[in-house]
Amino acid sequence: MTSVSSKLPTDxxxxxVVIIDTNPLFWTxxxxxxxxxxxxxxxxxxxxxxxLLNQLNQVVVIAxxxxxxxxxxxxxxxxxxxxxxxxxxxxxxxxxDESLSTEDSADGVAPSLLSGSLSxxxxxxxxxxxxGSLHPQPRILCLHGSPDGPGQYVxxxxxxxSAQRSMVPIDSCVIGAxxxxxxxxxxxITGGVYMKPEHFDGLFQYLSTVFAxxxxxxxxxxxxxxxxxxxxxxxFCHKNTxxxxxxxxxCLSIFCKHQKKCSTCGSIFGQAQLQDSSTPDKKRKTxxx
Amino acid sequence: MLQKDINGGGRGxxxxxxxxxxxEGNRGDRDAWERTYTDERSWEALQEDESGLLRPIxxxxxxxxxxxxxxxxxxxxxxQKGLIRYLYVILDFSRAxxxxxxxxxxxxxxxxxxxxxxxxxxxxNPLSQIGLVILKDGVAHxxxxxxxxxxxxxxxxxxxxxxxxDASLQNGLDLVNELLNxxxxxxxxxxxxxxxxxxxxxxxxxxxxxxxxxxxxxxxSVIGISAELYICKYLCQETGGLYYVALDELHLKELVLxxxxxxxxxxxxxxxxxxxxxxxxxxxxGVVSICSCHKEAKVGGGYxxxxxxxxxxxxxxxxxxxxxxxxxxxHLARSYHHLFPITPFNDLxxxxxxxxxxxxxxCFGCQQSLQNPGNQRVSCVTCPNCKHIFCLDCDIYxxxxxxxxxxxxxxxxSTNAVPMEE
Ligand SMILES: [Zn+2]
Ligand SMILES: [Zn+2]
Ligand SMILES: [Zn+2]
Ligand SMILES: [Zn+2]
Ligand SMILES: [Zn+2]
Ligand SMILES: [Zn+2]
Numbered sequence: 001m002t003s004v005s006s007k008l009p010t011d012x013x014x015x016x017v018v019i020i021d022t023n024p025l026f027w028t029x030x031x032x033x034x035x036x037x038x039x040x041x042x043x044x045x046x047x048x049x050x051x052l053l054n055q056l057n058q059v060v061v062i063a064x065x066x067x068x069x070x071x072x073x074x075x076x077x078x079x080x081x082x083x084x085x086x087x088x089x090x091x092x093x094x095x096x097d098e099s100l101s102t103e104d105s106a107d108g109v110a111p112s113l114l115s116g117s118l119s120x121x122x123x124x125x126x127x128x129x130x131x132g133s134l135h136p137q138p139r140i141l142c143l144h145g146s147p148d149g150p151g152q153y154v155x156x157x158x159x160x161x162s163a164q165r166s167m168v169p170i171d172s173c174v175i176g177a178x179x180x181x182x183x184x185x186x187x188x189i190t191g192g193v194y195m196k197p198e199h200f201d202g203l204f205q206y207l208s209t210v211f212a213x214x215x216x217x218x219x220x221x222x223x224x225x226x227x228x229x230x231x232x233x234x235x236f237c238h239k240n241t242x243x244x245x246x247x248x249x250x251c252l253s254i255f256c257k258h259q260k261k262c263s264t265c266g267s268i269f270g271q272a273q274l275q276d277s278s279t280p281d282k283k284r285k286t287x288x289x
Numbered sequence: 290m291l292q293k294d295i296n297g298g299g300r301g302x303x304x305x306x307x308x309x310x311x312x313e314g315n316r317g318d319r320d321a322w323e324r325t326y327t328d329e330r331s332w333e334a335l336q337e338d339e340s341g342l343l344r345p346i347x348x349x350x351x352x353x354x355x356x357x358x359x360x361x362x363x364x365x366x367x368x369q370k371g372l373i374r375y376l377y378v379i380l381d382f383s384r385a386x387x388x389x390x391x392x393x394x395x396x397x398x399x400x401x402x403x404x405x406x407x408x409x410x411x412x413x414n415p416l417s418q419i420g421l422v423i424l425k426d427g428v429a430h431x432x433x434x435x436x437x438x439x440x441x442x443x444x445x446x447x448x449x450x451x452x453x454x455d456a457s458l459q460n461g462l463d464l465v466n467e468l469l470n471x472x473x474x475x476x477x478x479x480x481x482x483x484x485x486x487x488x489x490x491x492x493x494x495x496x497x498x499x500x501x502x503x504x505x506x507x508x509x510s511v512i513g514i515s516a517e518l519y520i521c522k523y524l525c526q527e528t529g530g531l532y533y534v535a536l537d538e539l540h541l542k543e544l545v546l547x548x549x550x551x552x553x554x555x556x557x558x559x560x561x562x563x564x565x566x567x568x569x570x571x572x573x574x575g576v577v578s579i580c581s582c583h584k585e586a587k588v589g590g591g592y593x594x595x596x597x598x599x600x601x602x603x604x605x606x607x608x609x610x611x612x613x614x615x616x617x618x619x620h621l622a623r624s625y626h627h628l629f630p631i632t633p634f635n636d637l638x639x640x641x642x643x644x645x646x647x648x649x650x651x652c653f654g655c656q657q658s659l660q661n662p663g664n665q666r667v668s669c670v671t672c673p674n675c676k677h678i679f680c681l682d683c684d685i686y687x688x689x690x691x692x693x694x695x696x697x698x699x700x701x702x703s704t705n706a707v708p709m710e711e
Pocket of ligand 5: 123353486652653654655657680681682683684
């Protein structure tokens, strides 16, 4: 929807905010020869290469757990011993995350708090925008594997629209087995790149060829195009994905079946006949062309 | 309040001068140095401090105070919002719009603000529609029909920037009344008038027209560009709209954008209803098919109506074949933040902070240090739910654009509470 190339100054300095999914429940389900430590070694090489591409480039890493999110690395405040600092903070983070999580994983893999880390990333980027007219070009990269949490739908969409308004592209690299409808929409709406690599062994290769390119260079490259985006809605009542449904005219809540009363805003749908938009003839205007 | 009076007085002074000029039919007789001062009104950018010295206005504090006021008014009126709006914008392009008290002219400034308004409106009201009506030469004519695409309206408006003759409020209202009577019953009918003339030149009794609007439940709001008019005030009072007179361009912008978020729905103004809608999938790339809207063969892109399988190019729209309203789920999700607003944050005074257990040194959102070089706390706010501390800039960004509290979103217990289960 938004074209990335429209708001670019000539410089190619980037601020890359990387969101890492540390969900322990997800990483244990992945097959054994590609675990979290292999993943981290690919990501560390990638972050180093970003910082080497241009000495003004900046990298910020936010960890997304199942019970909390936090900043684990910021290249503007930490200049020496990068890998050590990041790994120390990350270990601290994962330990605290596990101690905070009380529920056992009875019903499959719990979702990570994607909406939280996206919101934090956007706040950080706004601060960079405020810092003056000469700021690096920001973008967000989600390295995500856990399934989407349906309860986060509204907040993830809020974050996506805010990113779109500030022209911040959200790139997504999905490591899990299934596609993520959240991230598909995030990348499509903000003009970022969405990719789900086939082989995780070559993750660094994917990261460095697709996601390392700054926004200015992207206009000259053939980057992966989305195969299709799932724009279907899910109903508020059962969270089923539906093709056609009923919308409350007051609050726009979606229902799969006809209701007497809106469960979100409490409006009562008094009229006996449904306002099917195909019935009012006076509204159908024949197109002039 | 004081500010407003001062400004109002300043404007009155300007106006007297300009009227004199108009009588002479010549506006070039003021000295150039005089004009730069009256044009820029540089004195308005100053304020007095406690000791009576002049200081430039502290923009940041002012900005934050303004935002808090907006937030208060927004959270005072709650939940039921009219989200499906049918709004006509009536622009007064009569002779009065050529006045140059706004730079470069009232007409250009009105057009610029309406352009910004149209974009903001569709961002906040994705399923709503706008139409444009122009008043000039004593008649009202419909520039664009009610439609949902911002670009088409803006293109039409920018291609028609000329003004002449008198403005007729009655003709404008009659036209809009007739057009708005055709919309479905669940829609909210609204009119926003930007009026720059100081009179209205009507063919009949305007009071009758106002009563007709009231009966059709059309909410009429007027933004005056010049001075207060009784008839506009009366119109807004009768129909439940807002009436304001702009002081300068910045104020005008603020007043216009105030109409972008959905107004509090007055229950009887629109009948709540369930509307049947379709959610088409985006068609696979590289497939050739004929679209029903332009009747052309197209490769890739486009959406397929789930009921009749016709192809359309853009969403939201109404299927040309079966009449089903077609939207994509992001269109609906754009307005969900009105339903689940986040609570306003509380101010944290430095003294409270010293005793509180929360010893965070940085803003939770952006990591900005909350201590100024003298190791003193700068003013900051806290979220009543998650108790995290935020800087003032994040506070504004979170409530005006993001609509998520990063603190609440980063803790599991809060995300489990699905908002619809209230
Ligand atoms: Zn359902
Ligand atoms: Zn409702
Ligand atoms: Zn078409
Ligand atoms: Zn159809
Ligand atoms: Zn902040
Ligand atoms: Zn909070």
